[in-house]
Amino acid sequence: MSQPDLLNVVIITGMSGAGKTVAVQSFEDLGYFCVDNMPPSLLPKFWELLKESGKIKKIALVVDLRARAFYDEIINMLSSLDNSNFATTRILFLDASNEELVSRYKETRRSHPLAMDGRLMDGITKERQLLSEMKSRAQLVIDTSNLSPRQLREEIFAHFQADNNPVFHVEVMSFGFKYGLPIDADIVMDVRFLPNPYYVPAYRDKTGLDKAVYDYVMDRPTTETFYAQFLEMLQLIMPGYEKEGKTSMTIAIGCTGGQHRSVAIADRLAKDLAKDYPVDETHRDMNKRKETVNRS
Template sequence: MADTLNLVVITGMSGAGKTVAMQSFEDLGYFCVDNMPPSLLPKFWELVKESGKVTKIALVIDLRSRAFYDEIDEMLANLDNTNFVTTKILFLDASDEELVSRYKETRRTHPLAMEGRLMDGITRERALLAEIKQRSQLVVDTSELTPRQLREKIFENFRLDDVATFHIEVMSFGFKYGVPIDADIVMDVRFLPNPYYVPEFRALTGKNQAVYDYVMQQPATENFYERFSGMLLHIMPGYQKEGKTSLTIAIGCTGGQHRSVAIAERLAADLKPQYLVETIHRDMAKRKETINRS
């Protein structure tokens, strides 16, 4: 492999937050594997080495694969002896009281207390995991942490590069085809003059310079755009602070061909200096005629 493989083993007490941790690693670009059977691990490492494309892996281990604990020492020792894998162990813990509270709240059964008392299962699990906890490079007590705070701690300790994890999708669409169900922010620009009624613009789109200029030169456009873009720039840091990794801003006009496309193009260009931005024009190529356009 050309690059070192960074492996994070995520383990710890059942109910301490391994699901949140795995989702966080996915957002950091790690290839995540949840409880792979030990017998498949040798073949998995072989495929990883042959591909040369995977450089970050998070492997989640808990008591659903109890046999793994009999083999984990050997596996980690073998990996430590290679020159292509850097291994770290993340151990998630929580107080007995908090674990009991979480199990009571979710009404789940502890994997080591299928037919017994919950506390007996927690006690047995602590004993089973004591050795690997001592070997862990990072132990995080999640008793007082919210999912967002756990996510922030993982980002702080396991982010390997400066690539932005927060990205924005600016989408244009036509209301006649329906509002995008995955939009976080929807803006209706049908109040702007419609280029459709200018004969030479009818078959064009907002990506055409003449149509773009027509939309932007309307008296109402600049005042609206300054307020709209200013609001977005003001609230964007709040979304990031809350742990959101993506934001879809949908801008709609009647058919999704002229006004929404032009505004989306300008907004995407203005956001790119600060954020990772993707532009999608969902309905731009659709040319269905309607009798009544507003």
């Protein structure tokens, strides 16, 4: 495992059609800064900029090695990095059988970059010959012949996801139905059936984050029964979302104005889910009514 103060560089290469697009999207979800097909001649300047900034620690580079000159440049660059105290490098090579590559090109109706005016198999054969040495240098070779995009993603996560860097995270937000549904929500829960603190004059200008309002919403058998069953449902389905490859899940809790009931429920839910997942808590409309009053 690389030292924490070193730049972690992953070179993504391999056969055209073997899954490099899925791979780079997977690394983006893992928090890598991704660069697609930068000419190797520009890499020395790129490393200098990274050294000066010191802010980026994980890089994934998709490298196109169909030209022999590019191959020589990238090999020299890798040797230089490996001999420095600046970065550690790993090569991920994506491969697939000739039959599967032909099938994928036929399905997408794309031309192979090395067979623009010739037979598809000629281009695949030529590319395989050009990449044979890079494949032998790779620390990890993944054959995607029998992998779906989701399975390739899971394979990459298994090899490159740090144990202390969880990917799946949860967004818990409160909102008011009167201001519209949040379009990015995966799950929307309507809590307008709960008693409304708005009709208690002492609570009208407070929010669900104030203890008196929070207790007003929570200290009722109906609320407790609902909340326990809602939390149980989420704990049941969230591992399934994660297994299916989702990197985030947005749970939106709504009441009429997004100031009292939804805020209280969302706040409690965020704290409970944070025991198992990284959680961000937001209250989209909590202060909108106050802002409207102040403008009038």
